[in-house]
Amino acid sequence: MATIKAIEGASVHQIQSGQVIVDLCSVVKELVENSLDAGATSIDVRFKNQGLDVIEVQDNGDGISPHNYETLALKHHTSKLSTYSDLTTLQTFGFRGEALSSLCALSKFSVVTCMAPDAPKGTRLDFATSGKLSGMSVVAAQKGTTVFVENLFNNLPVRRRELERNIKREWGKVVGVLGQYACIQTGIKFSVSQQAGKGKKTTLFSTKGNRSTRENIVNVFGAKTLTALIALDLNLELETTSGPSQRWSTQDDGDRKDIRIVGHISRPASGEGRQTPDRQMFFVNARPCVLPQVSKAFNEVYKAYNGSQSPFIFCNIELDTHLYDVNVSPDKRTILLHDQNRMLESLKESLTALFESQDYTVPISQLP
Numbered sequence: 001m002a003t004i005k006a007i008e009g010a011s012v013h014q015i016q017s018g019q020v021i022v023d024l025c026s027v028v029k030e031l032v033e034n035s036l037d038a039g040a041t042s043i044d045v046r047f048k049n050q051g052l053d054v055i056e057v058q059d060n061g062d063g064i065s066p067h068n069y070e071t072l073a074l075k076h077h078t079s080k081l082s083t084y085s086d087l088t089t090l091q092t093f094g095f096r097g098e099a100l101s102s103l104c105a106l107s108k109f110s111v112v113t114c115m116a117p118d119a120p121k122g123t124r125l126d127f128a129t130s131g132k133l134s135g136m137s138v139v140a141a142q143k144g145t146t147v148f149v150e151n152l153f154n155n156l157p158v159r160r161r162e163l164e165r166n167i168k169r170e171w172g173k174v175v176g177v178l179g180q181y182a183c184i185q186t187g188i189k190f191s192v193s194q195q196a197g198k199g200k201k202t203t204l205f206s207t208k209g210n211r212s213t214r215e216n217i218v219n220v221f222g223a224k225t226l227t228a229l230i231a232l233d234l235n236l237e238l239e240t241t242s243g244p245s246q247r248w249s250t251q252d253d254g255d256r257k258d259i260r261i262v263g264h265i266s267r268p269a270s271g272e273g274r275q276t277p278d279r280q281m282f283f284v285n286a287r288p289c290v291l292p293q294v295s296k297a298f299n300e301v302y303k304a305y306n307g308s309q310s311p312f313i314f315c316n317i318e319l320d321t322h323l324y325d326v327n328v329s330p331d332k333r334t335i336l337l338h339d340q341n342r343m344l345e346s347l348k349e350s351l352t353a354l355f356e357s358q359d360y361t362v363p364i365s366q367l368p
């Protein structure tokens with residue numbers, strides 16, 4: 001019988017990294033979230049050959065302090081969380097300290113960073129596949145951090161081939177997810193550009209540091225999108241059945257138990273939806289995520305008024321950090337919502353009431 005023994009360290013690293021960074025989309029998401037966590041107000045995402053050659057994310061955030069250079073890309077090293085209990089009050093996107101270390105294992109990874117007092121001088125940091133710092137040099141830089149990911153998955157031949165084969169679909173996902181961050185984040189300038197081969201750089205979209213998600217949506221999807229949208233602002237009542245005075249949450253009195261749904265949805269009048277459900281975006285406290293049940297509830301209610309089309313949905317669920325868990329999947333896209341069924345019931349009632357409350361089911365062209 002074969003002997004049971006530990007897998008060698010470098011292999012463990014590669015195996016785990018492939019679960020954190022599953023595709024092009026996860027690279028982009030992790031890097032943009034790091035920029036947001038660093039307090040950036042401007043984020044510039046640049047691709048060469050749709051990310052197959054280079055993915056570059058530049059921010060004007062805090063920068064990285066020299067005492068963190070050595071540990072920056074080591075596995076499970078993070079400045080955001082130190083004990084498991086911190087997870088329940090988490091205010092940052094990141095918390096596991098896995099993204100940069102995984103990117104080292106799966107690409108040629110480097111960083112240029114600069115803290116305010118040092119500008120216009122910054123430091124370029126190069127990393128080995130293990131996540132260890134392998135080189136350092138002084139370069140010109142402004143305050144903030146730029147991360148370079150080159151030749152993603154080059155050392156995982158099967159995944160690299162899959163990425164190349166499916167690049168069209170992957171690219172669509174990447175642009176979609178960047179649009180989600182650009183729309184939900186107010187006060188932040190996003191710019192996304194792509195360069196094919198040695199060709200000209202083209203900007204896919206950019207936001208202007210707007211104060212509202214409405215203005216962001218105009219920047220990303222065009223002004224026409226807005227005409228048939230109505231504002232969502234639903235307060236979901238989630239009292240326990242054992243009496244309205246009892247708190248829904250089991251946490252102490254400082255916690256909020258209510259859930260607010262804020263965003264935009266297509267008017268359900270016929271002709272004012274979309275042919276396919278291609279623009280449906282869900283967020284939990286501004287974190288883009290996949291919420292199949294919530295999506296289903298929205299689509300069900302809408303269908304009762306407009307059976308032939310799908311709505312544009314932009315939905316941010318605002319709730320206390322005690323009421324959900326983001327530590328479900330390595331890519332953090334799946335979120336566990338506490339008492340989801342009751343929330344969905346309340347959501348459907350409120351949405352129906354909203355659609356009924358005005359002339360939302362009458363086409364705009366037929367309104368008096």
Ligand code: ADP
Pocket residue numbers: 030034035038059061062063064072073077078079080093094095096097098099100101145
């Ligand atoms: P996590 O985000 O879970 O902490 P990461 O591997 O994504 O893990 O990042 C590791 C650490 O590197 C972060 O905790 C943060 O301190 C630092 N870092 C990463 N990206 C940036 C950035 N753009 N600006 C400043 N610091 C960064």
Ligand code: MG
Pocket residue numbers: 030033034093094095099
């Ligand atoms: Mg991170």
